Amino acid sequence: xxxxxxxxxxxxxxxxxxxxxxxxxxxxxxxxxxxxxxxxxxxxxxxxxxxxxxxxxxxxxxxxxxxxxxxxxxxxxxxxxxxxxxxxxxxxxxxxxxxxxx
Amino acid sequence: xxxxxxxxxxxxxxxxxxxxxxxxxxxxxxxxxxxxxxxxxxxxxxxxxxxxxxxxxxxxxxxxxxxxxxxxxxxxxxxxxxxxxxxxxxxxxxxxxxxxxxxxxxxxxxxxxxxxxxxxxxxxxxxxxxxxxxxxxxxxxxxxxxxxxxxxxxxxxxxxxxxxxxxxxxxxxxxxxxxxxxxxxxxxxxxxxxxxxxxxxxxxxxxxxxxxxxxxxxxxxxxxxxxxxxxxxxxxx
Numbered sequence: 517x518x519x520x521x522x523x524x525x526x527x528x529x530x531x532x533x534x535x536x537x538x539x540x541x542x543x544x545x546x547x548x549x550x551x552x553x554x555x556x557x558x559x560x561x562x563x564x565x566x567x568x569x570x571x572x573x574x575x576x577x578x579x580x581x582x583x584x585x586x587x588x589x590x591x592x593x594x595x596x597x598x599x600x601x602x603x604x605x606x607x608x609x610x611x612x613x614x615x616x617x618x
Numbered sequence: 619x620x621x622x623x624x625x626x627x628x629x630x631x632x633x634x635x636x637x638x639x640x641x642x643x644x645x646x647x648x649x650x651x652x653x654x655x656x657x658x659x660x661x662x663x664x665x666x667x668x669x670x671x672x673x674x675x676x677x678x679x680x681x682x683x684x685x686x687x688x689x690x691x692x693x694x695x696x697x698x699x700x701x702x703x704x705x706x707x708x709x710x711x712x713x714x715x716x717x718x719x720x721x722x723x724x725x726x727x728x729x730x731x732x733x734x735x736x737x738x739x740x741x742x743x744x745x746x747x748x749x750x751x752x753x754x755x756x757x758x759x760x761x762x763x764x765x766x767x768x769x770x771x772x773x774x775x776x777x778x779x780x781x782x783x784x785x786x787x788x789x790x791x792x793x794x795x796x797x798x799x800x801x802x803x804x805x806x807x808x809x810x811x812x813x814x815x816x817x818x819x820x821x822x823x824x825x826x827x828x829x830x831x832x833x834x835x836x837x838x839x840x841x842x843x844x845x846x847x848x849x850x851x852x853x854x855x
Contacts, residue, residue, distance in 0.1 A: 518683075518686060520655075520659055520680065522686065523676070523679075523680045523686070523689055524659075524662060524663060524666060526686050526689050526690050526693075527663075527667060527672065527673075527676050527689055527690070527693045528666035528667050530690050530693040530694050530697070531667050531668075531669055531672055531693050531697050531700075532724070532725060534693075534694065534697045534698060534700050534701050534704075535697070535700045535701070535703075535704050535724040535725065535727045536704070536720075536721060536724040536725070537701070537704075538701050538704035538705045538708060539704040539707060539708050539711075539720045539723065539724040539727065540717065540720045540721060540724070542704075542705055542708040542709075543708065543717075543720075545709060546709055549847050550843050550844065550847065551843075552709070552847075552848065553842070553843035553846070553847040553848040554839050554840055554843040555702075555705065555706040555709060556843075556848045557801075557802070557805045557838070557839035557842045557843055557848075558702050558703070558706060558835060558836075558839040559703065559706065559729075559732060559733050559736055559791075560791075560792050560795060560796070560802055560805055560806060560809075560839075561805055561806075561808075561809045561834070561835035561836075561838040561839040562699050562702070562703075562729065562831070562835040563729065563733065563788040563791055563792050564788075564792055564805075564806045564809035564810060564813070564835075564838075565809050565812070565813040565831050565834045565835045565838075566671075566729070566788065566831060567785045567788045567789060567792075568809075568810045568813050568814065569813065569814055569817055569818075570785070571782065571785040571789075574781045574782045574785055575778045575779060575781045575782050576774075576775075576778040580778075580779075581782060584779075584782040584785075584786065585782075585785075585789075587786075588782075588785070588786040588789040588790065589789060589793065591790070592789050592790045592792075592793035592794060593793055593794070593797055595794045595797075596790065597634060597790070598634040598635070598638065598786075598787045598790045598791065599633075599634040599637050599638070601786045601787065601789065601790035602634075602637070602638055602641075602783040602784070602786035602787045602790070603783075603786075604786075605782050605783065605785070605786035605789075606641070606779045606780055606782055606783050606786070607779075609778070609779040609781075609782050610775065610776070610779035613775050613778060613779060614775065617775070
């Protein structure tokens with residue numbers, strides 16, 4: 517058991533170094549086409565992996581989550597803004613969870 | 619290449635991220651408090667780390683008096699994806715970004731900040747980036763404070779529904795791009811299959827999640843970078 521501040525310093529330090537070093541050290545433009553393509557795809561890949569299947573376990577029940585998921589997918593395909601998609605997704609989950617309680 | 623360098627535009631683009639973070643940070647505040655952290659400790663953790671997954675993993679380790687090594691390794695593995703994002707972001711920063719700016723901007727290079735910066739056409743400047751990270755940082759800190767301080771009084775059903783907000787945002791970032799660009803859609807498809815394999819298949823599912831997130835994403839992005847390299851003309855990244 518260490519003091520909270522020692523824990524805090526370690527986790528903040530590691531997290532910052534991971535973020536900071538590449539941004540500070542890599543200051544030239546990359547030319548390699550594979551690397552550029554890889555970097556283009558990586559954010560979409562990371563966000564997808566973090567969302568599926570975790571989204572189905574994010575709320576009380578999987579079917580409430582599924583309702584939120586479907587709403588988010590439909591609104592995203594219609595290119596609604598992030599806030600609208602997130603808010604409507606929450607409302608869908610809330611509605612399903614409310615129905616379950618009745 | 620024109621540089622996007624309006625502070626106001628950055629703040630505007632950061633607002634939706636801020637709202638998204640409020641709910642997640644709120645949930646984190648409740649989570650941290652329920653594990654025995656104080657309100658001040660919870661908020662300090664959010665202000666110094668600004669990472670949802672890393673903090674969620676750290677709280678139980680700290681609460682159970684885990685070792686510093688365990689804590690450091692968990693943060694390294696879970697947050698290693700930021701290194702990839704920082705590499706990518708380093709290619710996106712325009713000439714107005716000085717070395718000192720890179721030290722500061724990288725502190726709040728979160729998934730969402732990175733995604734929004736990446737989605738800009740052309741390079742991004744220092745003023746735009748400071749505007750972009752301001753509101754998410756405040757939202758993340760304030761959300762934690764509100765969650766830790768008042769979360770206990772909200773009904774369970776409201777807290778539960780808010781848990782899906784961040785994923786809704788992720789979907790709203792990925793799908794419009796996948797809809798208009800087939801290789802991106804293929805990349806998303808590969809990522810989904812791999813992610814499910816490493817979540818459900820016996821043995822494979824035992825590998826720590828922080829590690830498999832990186833593995834799945836790297837494989838999906840590398841496969842598509844080989845099969846469908848992004849040319850100059852469609853290089854939106």
